[in-house]
Amino acid sequence: MMVKEVAELAGISVRTLHHYDEIGLLHPSRTTEAGYRVYTDEDLAKLQQILFFRELGFPLKEIREIVSRPDFNRMEAMELHHKLLLEKRSRLERMIETLEKTMKHEKGEIDMSNREKFAGFDFSTNPYEQEARKRWGDQAVDASKAKLGSLSGDEQKQLKEGMNAIYRKLADLRHTSPASDEAQEAIGEWYKFLNRMGSYSLEAFKGLGQMYVDDERFTRNIDRFGEGLAAFMRDAMSEYADRRK
Template sequence: MNAKEVAKLTGISVRTLHHYDDIGLLCPKRNEENGYRKYSEEDMDRLQQILFFRECGFPLAKIQKMLTSSTFDREEAFELQKKYLMHEKQRIETMLDTLNKSMKLIKGEITMNIQEKFNGFDMNNDPYEEEARRLYGDEVIDKSKAHAASLNRAGESSVLQGLNELFTELAAIRDENTDSIITQKAMEKMYQYFNKSFGYEYTPQAFAGVGQLYITDARFTENIEQYGKGLSRFLAEAMKIYAERSAQ
């Protein structure tokens, strides 16, 4: 397959594939006739592994180090990635439920106790971490964990107020094209706010995943649509575009 075919199949951009080649992360052979990149099945397996590690929050330099290690085992990597993603799926679902309830709280629709306000924020219970350290070493894991920040619980009210203001601002531009400069600047603000406020460093891919939940989970769709009809779909598309551009 050529780069355009791979991009269409995987959903990542041709520019990202070229970048992976430039940094030595994924280097397919070239077609002798036209010089175009030609991706083999082995290249596609490596690309799959790269994307799984990206979903787990590892930066490209660390992924390259792991994949070129003499101790790298593809099956072990899959097992680790599965554990991480299952844990992350549960944690994000819990956090989104907390976010959903918090948005209702600020509108006066429900009450929440202190414990409920922080469900999903526990970043210290990572069941995959010990195995990850065994496979890839302390340095890789420590630098990846450094992305996580602690939520300032004393500022919980300002976080909720900030969310309300953020979604109000986003609703005001929901008729813009999702790939416009105005929209993507708003996505950058939203991405930075999420990472600053929730005690967790979202990868661009995780950020896009949250956007998909805005249209697949009726609870969040209903809540977000209160700010403006069509906002949930607008955000899902805009967040996906932001993630794709951030990976380039």
């Protein structure tokens, strides 16, 4: 199959397939004399596994490392995908059931206890850290925490002031295009700022921006500087990362 056919089949863009080829994640088995990429059934099977990993939140770098291992076993990977997706479905079903009951309670159709209202929620551990560890690995998160822990009170205060200054600058730009030169310059400052505290790849930076919107607590905190800032930062961070890949 040609690259356009594969893109339509998998529901992804041609640009994504080109990017996978460029970073060594998925090379087409053959290239014609005219330079056209040709994908085999084996390539499609590998692409399917890559997309399963993506659905579960794995960064591209980690996916490449996993599928490139000499001992990589496709069936074992599929069994893992199956297990993790079932767990994800179970969590979503519990949340949906709680939401449906809450809606009936609000309409006066049923009585709902306070305990029932929170069925399915579990914030016994830090969800931000869990997500960061899943996406970027323990080493980056531990390094960031160690860096912050080593700072004095004054240094931590200066760090917070620097962070807030960038937020305010981005808030002033949030009604412009995330791809504008001003927005990209400001979001570049944010990327450099984050890397003062830890080590964030471009892919991690892009994923973090998506989390700003997906997790309402991130959104709420960021949008204190201006409504819609979280979504603006997500788009600007995505643009910044894509330009530099």
